[in-house]
Amino acid sequence: MKKWMLILLAMWLCGVSAVWAQSLECDVVVIGGGGAGLSAAIEAADRGAKVILLEKMAFLGGETGISGGTIQGAETVVQSKAGVADSRRDLFRYWMEAGHYKNDPELVRAVVDMSAANVEWLMKLGVAYEPRNLGLGGWTPVPRAHRTPGGGAELIKALEKAARDRxxxxxxxxxxxxxxxxxxxVVGVRAEGKASLVKGKAVIIATGGFAANPEMVKQYAPDYVDSLPITTPGITGDGIRMAQALGAKTRGFGGVIGFRKVKDVPYGSTIDGLGRQVIMYVNKAGKRFVDENAYYALIAEAIHNQGGVVYQIFDEKKREALGSAGQKDFDEALASGLIKQGATIEELATQLGIPPEALASTLAEFNGNAAKGHDPVFWRDAATLVPLTTPPYYGLPVFHANLGTLGGLVINTDAQVIHTSGEAIPGLYAAGSVTGGFFGDVYPAGGSAVAMAVATGRIAGANAASLVK
Ligand SMILES: Cc1cc2nc3c(=O)[nH]c(=O)nc-3n(C[C@H](O)[C@H](O)[C@H](O)COP(=O)(O)OP(=O)(O)OC[C@H]3O[C@@H](n4cnc5c(N)ncnc54)[C@H](O)[C@@H]3O)c2cc1C
Known part of the structure; x- marks a missing residue:
């Protein structure tokens, strides 16, 4: 045989084996490597299942990876060490009331009942939730937002290690x-990438929401088409679409995890952070419209009700407080026209297109109240009131933004995906932000999404593994 023929034969054989290698088999297939998918994979592997997890990006994490990593939990070991009295009853009632009872009480109860165990589970995997980092989330006075300095990246690192170890x-x-x-x-998944077909006894969809898919936002959250998404590129609603193709039922669409952001600068940059500082917000009419210290999803709703954009007003002292590190970013934002400047408050108002007398009057009222340490307009926490009296004055537009979408596939408390007929689709499970029903129309408190993702992920993993004999 000629040399070139041998080479061609070798290439053909390699190609055939590559095609064979692309058809894989396991017990449980997990789609999506964020918090829900990794939790599901770990739980299924702990119960003896052979698990393959598909992640479309070149990295794990999804929104969980860029999140704060905060998780809500009641009756936790961390709260007990901090001397915080809390109860599952109170967390359940809080989540249901925040959701205006539009949410599924059985699902909410299931997540509440696991919340303390899930905080401990994550701690055992290496996430550092400590009493000194407990915080408030939402508008409850009970500290049940468990925070970690390493944020969502730390969560993903711990979950990835646990999954690989198993x-x-x-x-x-x-x-x-x-x-x-x-x-x-459901017996498997077609895929593009390192496999073309992965077969299993169960499939768990954990593909997150659809914040990075403008078409789906238009369809399912039309009130928020202009909201700035803070997300990762993989969050395009694939799981919802794949399950819908099999007749899966959906619920809970319409809302987002409301947040606020400065346009055209990276999330978390100096100027973006300046836009979220507790200073003084005014609307286009030059009037304050919210307690600037309120819970972020409520401020977001207030911004939404003002047309989606408001202005952060501040003075020279606030600019100085940015320090030398922030100065370069500030100068760039000023030069580009993102931040407007006025020698007087009236001049700034003109720059922003706000009626000058209205903004001057709002500032005078704010400064008078701040000097007295009492805000009769919104009863803002006195400790956060600082008069703005040092010109020049600055104004920065702040937009409604979101940390993800609400709504998705209907699941039962075993995390089985429900068909429009009302029956569970055999072999199909879903977890995390791809599901609908846990939230009502307002995101209730920082840490709720991760609490739901970990809980439904673990439930899905356990039930999917139970199909393996
Ligand atoms: C900046 C930010 C901060 C946040 N902070 C908090 C917080 O502190 N606490 C809190 O509770 N919530 C927070 N949230 C919300 C929370 O992080 C998410 O709602 C939650 O983590 C979603 O988890 P998930 O596993 O369902 O989805 P994700 O973590 O988004 O993971 C989904 C994964 O599926 C992959 N995927 C998608 N489609 C496919 C496909 N077809 N094939 C294979 N893989 C696919 C994606 O690439 C992604 O990796 C925050 C969100 C953001 C954006």
């Missing part, structure tokens, strides 16, 4: 494209 196969750069079903039972 032998979970993680295929990065591998996008699930279609669910495969036989006789009404």
């Amino acid at each position: 032998g979970v196969t993680i295929l990065l750069g591998t996008k699930a494209t279609e669910l495969v079903s036989e006789n009404g039972r």
